[in-house]
Amino acid sequence: MYIPKIYRSEDSELMKEIISKNGFALLISDQEKLAATHSMFLMNESDEGFYLETHISKGNFQAKVLKDGDEVLCDFLGANSYISSSWYDHKNVSTWNYEAVQIRGKIKLMTDEELYEHLRKLTFKYEKPQKCPMLVENMGEEYVRKEMRGAFGINIFPTEIHIASKLSQNRDEVNTERIISSLKETHHADSIKIAEKMKENLEITKQNI
Template sequence: MYPPPYYTDNAPAFTAGVMREHSFAVMTMVGDNGLCATHLPFVLKDEGTHGTLYGHIAKSNPKAKLLDGRREAMVVFSGPNAYISASWYDHPDRQVPTWNYISVQASGRPVALEAQNYMSEMAVLVEQYETENAWSIDDAQDYAARIMAGIVYFKMPIDTVQGFRKISSNKPKSEREIIAAQLENNNEHAMADAMRQLNA
């Protein structure tokens, strides 16, 4: 992507925050038959300059054979997004509709980890999503252990990371407040909150 400078935010706190809060992402690679993409949950760990992503994939997925540490991959994390109507501005005849969004793109060379018991790593992923300890991997240890045989666990040290925060930051504060209110009325609460944080 090529965003204007005022939409780019590569601050580590921002990019890491998006990757952790919106951790179900799309990993794209080039395989023998061209581009391939897979939706996967990731865990970001504070390892290396930009962090390291950990994930898992089914052995039956053709992409599992691409995790050799040599092929580049891009993982795209999508945060809140919302349509912005030109009618929300004071002068709609001087505006056009647009789309506000928050996104992070992380690139690196994923590598499969040696076969072993990944139960503890998978437990970290489960704990990231389970609320109030509703379910633990210990509740189904035998079944989970059998499932692990069909999984490839991998890591991707992040080489480059780009953060995008296109939330009307090029507009005056008064107009951003109007847009945030309209988003709230449309139940686009996450984007409204992001814009209000910008205004704070």
């Protein structure tokens, strides 16, 4: 992913936020042929750093060709919104503001026990807010292990990390405020999120002047 210097981020907390809130992301590989699968990711942290985990169907092409040590690319798209040139106080081009993370890494296939724990954590994350959570513990181990037969679990250990935070950093204060105001008027959740991020950036910039 090409990221102009002005939009590059080294913020690990931002990376964690994007992955946590946008865990349904792309698993991309090029073994035998280019392939991509939308799958559910979790991030694990340790003293040595972090790694990603996900699973796909065993019927998936990627499950048939991926093996230990292969390289994959994981693509996470965070909040994003169209930025209209009509919002500026001068002639310019329209663009798109967004936050994204791409992680290239080497894979290690999960053992059955790792896959079971992965499914337990994943289910807990998304079931916990439900009125009547259906956790792995409620399903019974025998049932879960039977369902696991159709799943292909992998861990991904990062070799490259790219974080993009494109929030109109190339605009002056007046036009930044105009963009923020226009984004809020869209009443679109992602646009409002981008507006909030831009406002935060603007306040930090003012403090550092």
